[in-house]
Structure formats: C-alpha cells, structure tokens
Amino acid sequence: MRIATWNVNSVKARLPLLLQWLETAAPDVLLLQELKCVEDEFPLMEVTGAGYKAVVVGQKSYNGVAILSRTPITVTQRRLPGAPEDEQARYVEADVAGIRIASIYLPNGNPVETEKYPYKLAWMSRLVDHAKSLLAEDIPFVLAGDYNICPTDIDVYDPVGWAGDALCKPESRAQYRRLINLGLTDSIRALNPAPHLYSYWDYQAGRWQRDEGLRIDHLLLSPKAADRLENAGIDRVPRGWERASDHTPAWCSLRDH
DNA sequence: ATGGTAGCCTTGCTA
Numbered sequence: 001m002r003i004a005t006w007n008v009n010s011v012k013a014r015l016p017l018l019l020q021w022l023e024t025a026a027p028d029v030l031l032l033q034e035l036k037c038v039e040d041e042f043p044l045m046e047v048t049g050a051g052y053k054a055v056v057v058g059q060k061s062y063n064g065v066a067i068l069s070r071t072p073i074t075v076t077q078r079r080l081p082g083a084p085e086d087e088q089a090r091y092v093e094a095d096v097a098g099i100r101i102a103s104i105y106l107p108n109g110n111p112v113e114t115e116k117y118p119y120k121l122a123w124m125s126r127l128v129d130h131a132k133s134l135l136a137e138d139i140p141f142v143l144a145g146d147y148n149i150c151p152t153d154i155d156v157y158d159p160v161g162w163a164g165d166a167l168c169k170p171e172s173r174a175q176y177r178r179l180i181n182l183g184l185t186d187s188i189r190a191l192n193p194a195p196h197l198y199s200y201w202d203y204q205a206g207r208w209q210r211d212e213g214l215r216i217d218h219l220l221l222s223p224k225a226a227d228r229l230e231n232a233g234i235d236r237v238p239r240g241w242e243r244a245s246d247h248t249p250a251w252c253s254l255r256d257h
Numbered sequence: 258a259t260g261g262t263a264g265c266c267t268t269g270c271t272a
Contacts, residue, residue, distance in 0.1 A: 009263075009264070009272085010263085010264055010265075012264095013263085013264065013265095034264095034272090036264070036265065037265095060265090060266095061264085061265050061266080061267090061270090061271090062265080062270090062271070062272095108271080108272060110271090110272080148272095202261090202262080202272085203261080203262035203263055203272090204260085204261040204262050204263090205260075205261050205262085206261080207261095243263095245263095246262085246263075246272080
C-alpha cells in the first residue's frame with residue numbers, strides 16, 4: 001500500500017494538479033493539508049470521479065486537512081486530542097485498510113516572539129501524548145503530513161540562516177525527536193540518507209529554480225508499520241508544474257501482510 | 258542589490 005502526503009496550499013486553486021497527480025501517481029491513500037476551505041467547498045465530486053473516497057476537516061481561509069483513499073475510510077479523530085477549545089483544522093485520523101493513518105498540518109510557529117511559537121510547541125506536546133496512546137493500542141499507524149519541522153541541518157539548504165526560525169529551532173527539533181524516541185520511524189530519511197532531499201521550496205527568490213528547499217513533510221511510522229516499510233521518497237515533479245503548490249508530495253509504501 | 262510569491266475574499270494575514 002502506498003501512502004502519500006501533500007500540502008496543496010488551497011485545494012480549490014490546486015484541483016487540476018491534484019487530479020493530474022492522482023491519475024499519474026495513483027497512490028492508495030493521499031493525505032492533504034492546507035485545503036483553505038470549509039468542508040462544503042471541498043471538490044468532492046471531482047475527487048470521487050478520480051476513484052477516491054474522502055474525509056475532510058475544513059476551515060475557512062486557513063488550514064484544513066483531508067484523507068483520500070481508494071478503499072473505505074473509518075474516521076477515528078477530527079481534532080488532535082488534548083485541547084477541546086482548539087478549533088484549528090489541523091488533524092484528521094482514520095482507519096484505512098487495517099492501518100491507523102493521520103493527516104497532520106502542524107503549526108508553523110513563526111514569528112517565534114509571538115504566541116504562535118508556544119502554540120506550536122504545545123501542539124507538538126499533544127501530538128507526543130496522542131502517539132503514546134496509539135502505541136498503547138498496539139496497532140500499525142502512520143502519522144504523516146506537513147510537520148513544519150526540519151529535523152536536522154541536512155534538511156535545510158541554509159542551516160545557519162534558518163537557525164532561529166520556528167522550523168529549525170532547538171525546541172521544535174526536540175519535540176520532533178520526542179516522537180522519534182517513542183520508536184517512530186521517519187520513513188523517508190530511513191531509506192534516503194543523503195542530504196539535499198527537500199519537500200518544500202518557497203515561492204520567493206527563485207528558491208525552486210536554485211533547489212534551495214526544506215524537508216518538512218514527513219511520514220512517521222509506528223514499529224508495526226515500519227516492519228512493513230518497502231520504499232519511501234519525494235516526488236519532485238509536481239513542484240515544477242504551472243501553478244504549483246510550494247510543497248511536493250512525499251510518500252512511502254508498506255508491504256501487504 | 259536588504260529584494261521576492263501565492264492564496265485568501267483581505268485592503269492585511271499567513272506561509
């Protein structure tokens with residue numbers, strides 16, 4: 001089973017490219033982030049026409065996550081547990097083909113001197129707690145999406161310039177390592193140890209043309225999912241298309257039982 | 258040279 005994740009930066013603006021990628025790459029599951037629309041505005045007919053079911057957690061203008069799958073989807077969470085007052089549409093989780101799969105849009109956290117940064121760190125702490133509870137269920141799971149974290153300096157084109165950014169600061173990386181230290185596997189890094197492997201390139205300053213990117217989209221696997229890991233990578237092609245998202249799809253494939 | 262892009266339904270915010 002192949003599971004992909006893609007921050008599309010507006011699903012309505014990106015619909016032609018989304019349909020093109022679904023047709024050519026044909027993943028079994030595609031996790032989306034930054035829909036930037038409410039559930040009623042999600043292009044369900046077009047996605048259904050492409051052969052996918054969809055579960056959508058939307059929000060006006062900002063955030064928004066979805067799970068697309070060729071096989072039936074059973075929702076298990078529509079918010080990250082731990083803060084009932086948190087209305088932001090950044091987490092949806094479901095059972096798909098015997099695997100618990102979450103689509104995550106982790107807070108960016110910039111500017112770091114504002115309340116956005118502690119919100120990011122608190123959100124990550126909630127994610128660690130929830131990952132612990134999933135581990136206790138002893139099921140295979142995949143937590144994937146836009147983590148807005150560069151795990152190490154080799155995941156950044158200019159580590160010195162980015163050192164003070166919320167995507168790279170030590171507290172952000174420490175929270176990410178707490179997830180890894182629970183026993184989760186960064187599937188892309190596990191199979192692609194070389195540097196200069198990016199999933200995001202800023203629209204500005206010719207970052208894509210110069211291949212000055214960041215690796216911030218991750219698929220983290222529970223031990224039982226990691227036992228089935230076959231391959232993983234990043235498909236750079238859609239970043240080069242006309243009217244591209246600033247992110248490109250990342251994916252992993254798991255062996256069937 | 259201290260820049261630049263994209264999407265939102267805004268006239269600034271978020272990334």
